[in-house]
Each structure stands twice: as C-alpha cells, then as structure tokens.
Amino acid sequence: MEQLVLKASRRTNLGTKHACREREAGRLPAIIYGHGEDPEPISLDAHDALLELQHGARVFNLELDGKQIQYLVKDVQYDYLDTNPLHVDLMRVKVGEKVHVKVGVELRGTPEGIAEGGVLDHPVSEVDVECLITQIPETIVAGVKHLKVGEALLAKDLELPAGVTLLTDPEERIAAVRVLAEEIVEEEAGEEAEQPEVIGRAKEEEGPEKEG
Secondary structure: OOOOEEEEEOOOOOOOHHHHHHHHHHHEEEEEEEOEEEEEEEEEEEEHHHHHHHHHOOOOEEEEEEEEEEEEEEHHHHOOOOOOOEEEEOOOOOOOEEEEEEEEEEEEOHHOOOOOOOOEEEEEEEEEEEEEEHHHOOOEEEOOOOOOOEEEEEHOOOOOOOOEEEEEOOOEEEEEEEEOOHHHHHHHHHHHHOOOHHHEEEEEEHHOOOOO
C-alpha cells in the first residue's frame, strides 16, 4: 500500500482547551519526541491520519517545514468508543536504527484438525519484532493447514522477512487446534453414567445401625 504524506503543522497553543479546538477543526494533535531533542507539538489532518491507522500504519511519513521525514507511531490515544484517535505520539528514528514494533499475525488455511472435530484457537494475534523502520512488515502470514488436534503453531515457527528479528518468547503459542470443550464434558458425563451404583453397598459395609 502506498503511504500517504501527512502534512503537519506546528502547534504553538498547548493545553486541553486548545487541543479540543484542534479536533473540532478536523486536526489531530500529536507530538514528536526522542533522541534527546526537545518535544515538538504538531497537528495532522485527522481524516488522513485515521486512514493510515486503520490500514495498520506503524510509520507516519510527515511533511513538516518543507521536509519529508518518517516517524515511528509509538502510541495512539483513542476516544471512549476506541474508534477515533485523540492524540498520537511519534518517535524520531535515525537512519540505520532498528526499532521495536508489534506486527499482526494473519493465519492462512483450514487446519486438518477441524475435520477431526477440533477448533482453532488464535490466542496471540501479534508479535514483537526488531527491524529497520523501512522493513516493518504489514503482517506476518502463517499457514496452519498442517495443524492437527493437539498441535500448535509457536512463535519460533513463524517465517519472518529478511532483516526482521523475533523478540516475542519463541515458545509462545500463536495458534492451536483443540477438542471442543462440550465434547469433553459429554465424555465425562458418559463415564459417570457407566459407574456402578455403590450407595447401598457402602451402607452394608458399614454394618447395621445401632439402636439408641
């Protein structure tokens, strides 16, 4: 996907009241920081920034003071509905510097275990990686067609692009095929039904009750 160039303008009036006015005007307050330099309060076009975030952008390509520079999206604060961004933190990154980012994992294929009566769990939807800012993958695609019941896809099984290093625990379970809980419950219930009646026998073993 071709990345938009977001035109940024500097903010001179700071504070909650002025930030609200920026949002009412269709602007998104943001701040640039990092590498020991002073923070730079800026604002972006809210609509364009939202489009980039919805497409999973982890880097913003900004045009500021006539220059185009890439910044890492470090944090995004959303509204109470978790739909519209209220503020974005951007981090300066030097050329050749590696960054730590989270990348989503996309599962492909239908596991063999589904035909065996299993269900697919996907407990971890993203992993931590280290790479250059220009090498951040949009997603990591993982095939799960080979998984049978009781088998799992671990973080170390993921095929990462060249230049990308895994930081997540290699033994982290990304996906697994398990037996339906309902089937386990039914099996246990069936086993209990097959057990012989022992209540009467237990009383006989205790002997006759003594009369008071």
